[in-house]
Amino acid sequence: MRKIKLKILEKKPSLFTRLTLGILMFLLAASLAYAVWSLPTQALGLSAEVAKNVEMSGVSNPVTAVLLNYRSYDTLLELGVLLLALFGVWSLGGVSANKSSFVNPILDFLSRFLVPVFILFSGYLLWVGGFAPGGAFQAGAVLAAAGVLLFLNDWQLERKYSGFSLRFVLVLGLVLFVAIGFGFVFLDRVFLEYPPQLAGGLILLIEAAATLSIGISLAALFLGRDPSVKSDSKIDTGVHK
C-alpha cells in the first residue's frame, strides 16, 4: 500500500496561530475540567425511576428498557440517521469496484468458518439484550462484520436480491418501528407507547428488524456503492480528468 500523507500538515503554522490555538485549547480544557469537578458526587439522575418501572417496560435490562421503551424516539432517529448516511453514500455514485483477482486462501477458509458463527452470535446478542448487555446495534454490527468478511473475499450479492429485496431489508427496521409506534396511537396511546403486557414481544420484534437493517446498512456502507448498479460501469465523478 502506498503511503498517503497529509500534505496540509507538512507546513507548520505560524507561531501566532499556534499560540492563539494553544490558549484557546487550554481555556477549553480548563472549563471542561471545572465542569467535571463541579459535578455532584451523588447525582440522583433517573436511574431510580428506571429501576422502579423496569417491570412495565417488557425487558429486564435497564439499558434496553431506556433505548427501546422510555427513550425509543432516540433509537428510532438513530435508525433514520444510519439510513440517510447510506443514501448519502449511494448518491455520491459510489466507488469503482476494487477488483482483486487474488483471494487470500487463509481469509477465504477463515470466513467460511467465521461467518456462520458471526450470524449465530448476532442472534444471541439480539436475544440476550432483553436481560443482559446486548441489543440491536451490537447485534447489527456483528452481522455487518460478517458482511465485511464476505466482501473482503470478493463475494457479491446475487443480482436478483440487490434490487427490491435489499431495499426492503434496509428500511424494514425503521418502517416497522414507525408502524408499531403509530399503530397504538389509534388505540388511545401516545406515539411509541406500548401496552405493558405486549411490550416484551414488541421490543424483540422491533429489535430483530432493526438488527437486520443495521447489519445490512453497515455492510452496504463498507461496500460503498449500490450493488444493483453495475459495478463495471465506472461512474466518472469528474474530479479527475
Next chain:
Amino acid sequence: MEEISILLLFDVLVGLTLVWLAWQTLSSLDLFRAIVLFIAFGLLMALAWVRLNAPDVALAEATIGAGLTGALFLSALAQLSASTKRKDEENKIENS
C-alpha cells in the same frame, strides 16, 4: 486495600494511554498509521467503558467504534491510494 490500589493504577494507566493514543492518532501524518492507532484507541476505550460499569457501551464501542469504523477507514484509504496512483500515472503520461 491492596486490590483497590492496583485497580486504580490500572485505570490511571488506561486513561493516560487513551490520551496518548488520541494525540498520536490526530498528529500522525501517515494515514495508515493513524487508522491503526484509531482502532487501538477504540479497543482501549471499550476497556475503559467496562471499567466504568457500562458493558453495553463497551460492546457498541468495540464493534462499531473500533471494528466497523476501522474497516470503513481502511477501505476508504485503499480507494484513496488507488485514485491518487491513477492520477499520478495520468500526470506522467501528460508530462511525457
